[in-house]
Amino acid sequence: MSATFASALAAAREAASSQNYPQQALYVVATPIGNLADVSLRALHVLELADCIACEDTRHTQALLRAYGIAKPAGGWLSVHQHNEAQGAQEVVRRLQQGERIAYASDAGTPGVSDPGARIAAAVRTAGLAVVPIPGASSVTAVLSAAGAAGEDAGFVFQGFLPAKPQERQQAVEKLAGEARAVVLLEAPHRIAALADALAVLGERPVTVGRELTKQFEEIATLPCAGLPAWLAASPQRSRGEFALVLHPVAVAEDDREALRVLRLLLAELPVKSAVKLAAEITGAPRNALYELALKEKSS
Template structure:
């Protein structure tokens, strides 16, 4: 254990020990996506407190616990190949009054990771689930792009299908998606993903590689430039990837936006007309709203 985590364990006890941690509860614990210092104080306390830890890879979790100086617990292997059976073992232990934590290999469980079936089984059994928030590659990469925008929101897609035909269909659906899209990919498939996204041409893409780790890299480029960017440096294909496909912006002149707005205002409430006109034309809602009020006033006078 690093000496720095000895003080972290003490801080975790001071900050979190006074809170209530009921028995017969599943604690869904977010763990770091790379940097061990990103663990939460409450997560450290709960990992020390629980009777058992269900995890994606017992070897990985055991190494994580060892790094933090936490005594080895009863570790239950629960991964995508045995989630059904593992979930029932978790439920059994909870029914005996045990506290059980669930942790995937990295980040927040149940988000493109095993864990969702475990949580569903616990809920179906009428038992409590307590989430402990923390690291997530999804929100980490999104926060570094500025891609969401207050009007558009974002969509979490995760991993594209492995089969070529299904992957191509998925990419075509992304072509029509006006919001930012968060994607995940493993290093052995990143070149295939790059070629698949290249058909989206000039649409901006932010690539996050090895997030929170020593060789973290975040770069924004056109989708069509992604394959060449990967090939320019062999190191760029290493590590886990989280990517953001930026929103597609439709460039339109003001006159066309106003024509669309006028048609919509005649049939719809002002706010609805403005929202739809902005989505159709790419014009700013702040620009369209006063124009819509003026059009509504003309129609009523």
């Protein structure tokens, strides 16, 4: 056990043990995306309680458990990853039907979100068994919270990884150009330069880049898409680590006469939120941009 985390397991037992953790249930456990201190107390308790831990990489998850002083016997592990998830899901169902509690953890973050885990959860539900989420760290929500681009008056789209082939990736970017909402992308270090070049065609549209989120060398920057290749090239370190990005919503230009006309008519009769919601539905303009314009109209 790491001396740094020596008290965490005891705290987890005290905080979470009074809850009910039924057998014959799959517990989908979110684990840290880099910083071990981001694990939740309930996650620790479930990982200790589980009869079996299914995971993307047993070596990776074993290292996490050792840090907190959790030990499992050799038979308490099941490797279920991208290449064997369909078969692994059936083994999970079989063991659940025998009365076990099983926790599933991917290498980092929340399973089933651009990570293995979705097929397992679907198979367990199809078998009529329970799936219990143990929420926690996620690069998606982490980068969104830092970008400030998906507030209560705006939505977002989770796109994940774009295609690896250049032509398919460029076609995907062209589709994103017409998406008015914020878009979350994920990328690996060996492909980030290619993604930056593809996104550069979006010009002045802002993008927030989150690199090595929660880790020692975390870096978060917001800049125009056109400047992303140069930002990466400015330092060799910037091409290292895992990336989560947010394409900000398409802005409504102040000379967009139709959107402004509709918004002004509605503001004369309705509260700001209601006016913005209806204006977005009528004109197709993004809510958060209309909300900013509405605030300007009110203040003037």
